[in-house]
Amino acid sequence: MALREGDLVVIWIDPRRVYLARVEGGKKLETDKGFINLGDLIGKEYGDVVKISKGLAFVMRPSLDYIYAGLHRPSQVLYPKDIGYMIFKSGISPGDIVVEAGTGSGFLTISLAHFLGDRGRVITYDVREDMQEKARKNVNFLGYSDRVEFKIGDVREKIEERDVNAVxxxxxxxxxxxxxxxxxxKPSGVLVVFVPTTNQIEKTYFSMKEIGYANVEVVELILREYQVKENATxxxxxxxxxxxxxxxxxxSIKGSSEIT
Amino acid sequence: MALREGDLVVIWIDPRRVYLARVEGGKKLETDKGFINLGDLIGKEYGDVVKISKGLAFVMRPSLDYIYAGLHRPSQVLYPKDIGYMIFKSGISPGDIVVEAGTGSGFLTISLAHFLGDRGRVITYDVREDMQEKARKNVNFLGYSDRVEFKIGDVREKIEERDVNAVxxxxxxxxxxxxxxxxxxKPSGVLVVFVPTTNQIEKTYFSMKEIGYANVEVVELILREYQVKENATxxxxxxxxxxxxxxxxxxSIKGSSEIT
Amino acid sequence: MALREGDLVVIWIDPRRVYLARVEGGKKLETDKGFINLGDLIGKEYGDVVKISKGLAFVMRPSLDYIYAGLHRPSQVLYPKDIGYMIFKSGISPGDIVVEAGTGSGFLTISLAHFLGDRGRVITYDVREDMQEKARKNVNFLGYSDRVEFKIGDVREKIEERDVNAVxxxxxxxxxxxxxxxxxxKPSGVLVVFVPTTNQIEKTYFSMKEIGYANVEVVELILREYQVKENATxxxxxxxxxxxxxxxxxxSIKGSSEIT
Amino acid sequence: MALREGDLVVIWIDPRRVYLARVEGGKKLETDKGFINLGDLIGKEYGDVVKISKGLAFVMRPSLDYIYAGLHRPSQVLYPKDIGYMIFKSGISPGDIVVEAGTGSGFLTISLAHFLGDRGRVITYDVREDMQEKARKNVNFLGYSDRVEFKIGDVREKIEERDVNAVxxxxxxxxxxxxxxxxxxKPSGVLVVFVPTTNQIEKTYFSMKEIGYANVEVVELILREYQVKENATxxxxxxxxxxxxxxxxxxSIKGSSEIT
Known part of the structure; x- marks a missing residue:
């Protein structure tokens, strides 16, 4: 399947140079290793290698971890290691409806939209309109706008949705x-919370126990990257x-406080 | 939505006592904390709490992490922390086709089937027919048999499929x-490998580099569970x-060896 | 140097069976792998291997990590990984004077006495007399009684010593x-604190900053053991x-609050 | 005890600015936060705070972890977390004799000399004379030259010492x-090896088992630093x-291969 005008691509030069772009005649992608005429990609295929001024670049099909690397984003964003686990534990499946807050850079929004598929739906709340504009652009750029509803609002005051699969x-x-x-x-639906500090753990945990969540668990994931060299891994x-x-x-519907 | 004959449920007593069962008149679930008449669940709802001889049990909607806890399985099985990350990195989305080997207990098979949705497909290879029978039962029990194709075969000799999204x-x-x-x-498709020992890392890594995979990465995830007590977390x-x-x-289609 | 009546030995059978004993005619060491007549060790040497009913045992010179493994101790005791780091960071050297509280099982006491040498001194406080009796026996058994002073007392109320090198x-x-x-x-002397919970970190840290400690640091050490097998490490x-x-x-003598 | 000409001091400005110096009239310590006339320290005490152009500096008594921070050293050096554990496991006590190779920057040499005290002795081998010169300067600067013997030589070919407590x-x-x-x-003496890669583990482990070491263990220490802020630790x-x-x-003297 040859690439056509408008197709999304990831231009991958090395682990620190990953760019998300669209095939488009007359447009250029500039990098510190050289530029690519995005129109020249028409007729190429995902997986192809193209020349740039100072080396080679790999034309890849966008996928979540490249989107993660390629999105213009603020400094704080959830990491793939955490998102993978959060989605797994949430119990969600394609077609489900989930609520998220805050929107932030929109990377969790996009990840959820990706896994929920075209029949799924993410309602994402943020108190800051400017943040949501950035996330909205990211969501639109990836073609996920039908799956995501943006709301300006404070979930501490109100969440309008009912019967959602996960929050x-x-x-x-x-x-x-x-x-x-x-x-x-929904009854038996899962709440997934991410917090950076130890102090937030306790406050969240005890609120959840008091209100009627069961099977409340707290974990931390440490990721270690390996460098592989012959006889020196x-x-x-x-x-x-x-x-x-x-x-x-x-x-739980009731009585969960009696259950640990 | 009241539970009906044939519905799948998870009976959750505590983190070490999680059972996967089906609502069925005349059947019992026996545990060391007492038994439940599975027919009595008709009319209950997910999220409900029921009495057992020595306490209470929670009737939950099955989801991947309870299936993980509730499946009868051999001792070695992939952990949620690893599966979440593997699926995230694989780039798969609902409707995709993936190949997996070996089938093992079928827990990765089930997780893949879950995230690929009803239009997706998992082809799973194993050299041992007896192992696959167990996995097949697990897949059938969860209603995912339409999404999974079992093959007895050795992927070191042959993988019959072409153009799959991930392996x-x-x-x-x-x-x-x-x-x-x-x-x-497919070009730009992702290979995801799980190995327990350091020795396997190097062999796999260099084979992948030599054959033409790009962006080869090796990571390890360490999960720490927290116990939360007031002022003693x-x-x-x-x-x-x-x-x-x-x-x-x-x-990559070609030349990837020139790319790190 | 042949072993003589009264010498301390470690009898090491495997990592889970490590015994601290004294060479003594007419005494037996009983284990679930068989017994050793401790008088038979006279004339043997450190490093020798002796037969027991169900295999072999290794006669080792006592050293801190065997003492750790061989001491009769209550369940909670500092681990070698933590003690090694604590001693390194404390800045102590042979001949120094240190204060410790609480005594607990006496394993940190013994480790300090060991590294301070025969000109050093450990003053160890505990509020519980029964605990100290146990620690005192351990200290005496190892021949370190000249280096250790036991005090029943509450360090929250008073520490009598002045000009000590570390606490x-x-x-x-x-x-x-x-x-x-x-x-x-002493000015520039080091306080070393060990706490198991996250809540204790903050309280200790801010008290230390307020009172006039400089260069306050908090760390955690995670130890991973490796199993080595050919091609499967x-x-x-x-x-x-x-x-x-x-x-x-x-x-610091003064002004430390201005220094982070 | 007031500081005098010739005394060693650590000038501590912040965790990244730690300087090892000697009180000396007419000499200056220059830093990017300002300078200190080292002669002005005469009459001050350890623990004192002094003014520098851009803030304050803390005059500390040298101790191993400041020496670690203050030594001019090549990039690769053992970390306190590892040295603390290595020394603990080695079983050494004040007055012992140990062999070390290679000398490297001399930081382990200094740490060993520190813990062995003035009756102890470190024999340190390196094949590179230039490296040892640097280490020798560091050892002399700290006043430990009587405790350390430098040898140019290859321990793969020969170690001249006998009956040492640890290597x-x-x-x-x-x-x-x-x-x-x-x-x-010595029989029952301990060999301690530090290696950075997984490949070196296996080679070292199996050589040790074959030659007659018992109780061979492999560990890794992961240190995590905490940042403490009120309600945000x-x-x-x-x-x-x-x-x-x-x-x-x-x-072990013999037969250790029969013991795991």
Whole structure:
């Protein structure tokens, strides 16, 4: 399947130079290793290698981890290691409806939209309109606008949806929103919370237990990257040592406080 | 939505007592905390709490992490932390086609079937027919049989499929199958390999580089569980310290050896 | 140098069967792998292998990590990984004087006595006399009684010593003792605190900053054990995932609050 | 005790600005935060705070972890977390004799000299004379020259000492020196090896088992630093993710291969 005008591509030069772009006649992608005429990609295929001034570039099919690397994004964003686990634990499947707050850079929004498929739906809340504009552009660029509904609003005050499959909270004070999340969830639906500090763990955990979530769990994932060389394989010396903690729990209809 | 004869449920008593069952008149689920008449669940709802001889049990909607906890399985099985990351990195989306080997207990098979949705397809190879029978039962029990094709065969010798979106290998000598995986993959498709030992990393990595995968990465995920008590929150003392390493790479059409 | 009546030995059968004993005619060491007549060790040497009913045992010279493994001790005890780091960071050298609280099983006491040598001195406080009796027996058994002074007392109320080189606190509420530790320390002397929970970190840290410690640092050490097999080397599957956090700081004469 | 001409001091400005210096009239210590006339320190005390152009500096008594921070050193050096554990496991006590190779920057040499005290002795081998010159300067500067003997030589070919308490190896191919280390050690003496890659683990481990070391263990230590803020305590985001693996074993007189 040859690439055509308008197709999304990832231009991959090396692990630090990953660009998300669209095939478009007359447009250029500039990098510090040289430029690519995006119109020249017409007729190429995903997987092809193209020349740039200072080497080669790989034309890849966009996928979540390249989108992660290629999105213009603010400094704080959820990492693939955390998102993978959060989605797994949330129990969601294609076609489900989920609520998320805050929108942030929109990377979790996009990941959810990706896994929910074209019959699924993400409702994403943020209190800041400017942040959502950036996320909206990212969502539109990837063609996921039909799957995502943007709302300006404070989930600590209200979540309008009911009977959703899962709620994801990545915000400074999630314990103030766990009650509204409870109301929004289907029975047996999952609340997934991400917090960076130890102090937030306890507040969130006890709010969840009090309100009626069961099976509340707290975990942390540490990712180590390995560098592989013949006879000299080892973890990389320097790396991300911490992102945050993931807290999950399930809505029980009643009496969950009696259950640990 | 009241539960009916034939519905799948998870009976959750505590983190170590999680059972996957089907609502069925005249059948019992026996546990060391007491039994439940599975017919009595008719009319209950997901999220409900029911009494058992020695306490309470929670009737939950099945989701991947409960299936993980509730499946009868052999001792070695991929962990949620690894599967979440593997699926994220694989780039798969609902409706895709993937190849997997070996089938093992079928838990990765089920996870893939879950995320690929009803239009997706998993082709799973194993050399051992007896193993696949167990996995097949698990897949059927969950209602995913339309999404999964079981094949007895050795992927080191042949993978019959072509143009698949991703290939997952969890087998003792994956380096002998990376070439067949390459042939099976679409350009830009992702190979995901899981291996438990450091020795397997190097063999797999260099085979992948040689054959023409680009962006080959090796990571390890360490999960720490936290116990939360008021004013005494800390990681659990004892835990799983190691499962394995995840290696990922992308099929490039040509010249990838020039690209790191 | 042949072993003589009264010499200390470690009888090492395997990593889980490590015994601290004394060469003594007419005495037996009983284990679930068989017994050893401790008088038969006279004339043997450190490093020798002796037969027991169900295999072999290794006669080793006592050293800290065997003492750790061989001491009769209550369940909670500092681990070698933490003690090694604590001693390194404390800046102590042979001949120094240190204060410690609480005594607990006496393993840190013994480790300090070991590294301070025969001209050094450990003053160890505990509020419980029964605990100290156990520690005192351990200290005497190892021949370190001249290096250790036991005191029944509450360091939250008073530390009598002055001008000590370092203070070690392993107690539930160390923040209540950091001021007394400050008075006991020489200028530039080091306070080393061990706490198991995240909540204790903050209380200790801010008390230390307020009182006048500089260069306050908090770390955690995660130890992973590896199992080595030919072509199958990997971290052990299950292990100790958490022991505690180590907080260190230095006494400054004044103005330290202006210094981070 | 007021500082006098010739005394060693650590000038501590912040965790990244730690300087090892000597009180000396007419000399200056220059830093990017301003300078200090080292003669002005006469009459000050350890623990004092002094003004520099752009803030304050703390005058500290030298101790191992400041020496670590303040030494001019090549990029690769053992970390405190590893040295603390290595020394603990080695079983050494004040007055012991140990062999070390290679000398490298001399930081392990200095740490060993520190813990062995003035009656102890470190014999340190390196094949490179230029490296040893640097280490020798560091050792002299700290006043430890009586405790350390420098030898130019290859421990893979010969270790001249006999009956030493412990041997420490930090070199690219330690498996070629474990036999000479065995000859140098007292029975029940400990060999401690540090290697950065997974490949070196296996070679070292199996050489040690074959030659007659018992109780061979392999561990890795991961250190996480915490940043403490009120209500926002968490591990630092970026950190050292890997240094190396520590392998330890004990010389048995015979038959150790029968013991695991």
């Amino acid at each position: 994801f909270l990545d915000m400074p004070d999630p314990w103030l929103a766990v009650n509204n999340a409870y109301k929004a969830l 080892r973890p990389r010396s320097i790396g991300v040592a911490h992102t945050g903690y993931i807290i999950t729990g399930r809505k | 997952f290998l969890d087998m003792p000598d994956p380096w002998l199958a990376v070439n067949n995986a390459y042939k099976a993959l 800390r990681p659990r003392s004892i835990g799983v310290a190691h499962t394995g390493y995840i290696i990922t790479g992308r099929k | 070690f606190l392993d107690m539930p509420d160390p923040w209540l003792a950091v001021n007394n530790a400050y008075k006991a320390l 990997r971290p052990r599957s299950i292990g100790v995932a958490h022991t505690g956090y180590i907080i260190t700081g230095r006494k | 420490f190896l930090d070199m690219p191919d330690p498996w070629l020196a474990v036999n000479n280390a065995y000859k140098a050690l 968490r591990p630092r985001s970026i950190g050292v993710a890997h240094t190396g693996y520590i392998i330890t074993g004990r010389k």
